[in-house]
Amino acid sequence: MKKSGFRLFVFLLSVMISTTLTAQSNQQDSTKTGERSSYEEHSPKKAAYMSILPGLGQIYNRKYWKVPIIYAGLGTALYFAIDNNKSYVKYRDAYIGRIDEDTTNNNILPEYSTEDLRELKNYHWKYRDMSILIIAAVWALNILDATVDAHLYSFDINDDLSMRIEPRIAKPMAFGGRTTYGFTISLTF
Numbered sequence: 726m727k728k729s730g731f732r733l734f735v736f737l738l739s740v741m742i743s744t745t746l747t748a749q750s751n752q753q754d755s756t757k758t759g760e761r762s763s764y765e766e767h768s769p770k771k772a773a774y775m776s777i778l779p780g781l782g783q784i785y786n787r788k789y790w791k792v793p794i795i796y797a798g799l800g801t802a803l804y805f806a807i808d809n810n811k812s813y814v815k816y817r818d819a820y821i822g823r824i825d826e827d828t829t830n831n832n833i834l835p836e837y838s839t840e841d842l843r844e845l846k847n848y849h850w851k852y853r854d855m856s857i858l859i860i861a862a863v864w865a866l867n868i869l870d871a872t873v874d875a876h877l878y879s880f881d882i883n884d885d886l887s888m889r890i891e892p893r894i895a896k897p898m899a900f901g902g903r904t905t906y907g908f909t910i911s912l913t914f
Contacts, residue, residue, distance in 0.1 A: 772875035773868055782871025786878060791870065798863040806856035813849035820846050887913045 767786075776782030779799060780792040819833040820842040834842065888910065895905040 767875055767878040769872045769875035772871040776868040776871040779864060779867045782868065783874070786871060786874040788874055795863065795867050799860060802856050802859040802863060806853055806860060809849045809853035809856060813846060813853050816842050816846040816849060889913070 772782040772785050774782075775785050780795050783789070783791040783795065816834075819837070820839065822833045823839045823842060837845065889912075891909050891911070893907050893909040895907070
């Protein structure tokens with residue numbers, strides 16, 4: 726009874742997972758048609774150069790919805806970089822005022838000890854630098870995204886090339902009279 730329940734579970738699971746995946750690259754042979762292909766007209770190099778100004782490469786690739794995401798990432802990282810820099814400068818100046826020989830600067834941020842000021846200074850220094858690295862990473866990903874999108878600009882998806890994964894039940898006569906469950910993979914070119 727347990728084996729038949731497991732087999733039924735596997736069969737139902739395989740039915741639920743059935744899917745069809747299709748993909749095709751639609752690049753025409755420009756020598757046969759006498760026309761320029763869209764790949765030549767849509768240059769990945771141009772998209773990369775345009776992305777030096779964040780979002781311009783995405784606009785060139787007609788992926789307008791990505792521009793706000795790029796600017797949100799850059800803006801958020803820039804906000805934290807500026808905020809951490811302000812705090813870093815404030816705690817650095819207070820710390821320097823405490824450790825120098827001038828006693829008139831000891832009243833800067835009196836609620837913190839000298840060790841606390843040093844820790845706060847280092848904390849904001851670390852996160853300011855991390856925010857700057859995040860800005861650079863978002864900017865680099867912006868260029869990479871525009872380049873990859875430009876490479877895939879003429880990529881077309883249709884049913885000419887397909888892979889079909891379907892559940893399969895083998896008849897009891899095969900495999901020694903036992904019913905077997907599995908998947909069938911069909912490729913169409």
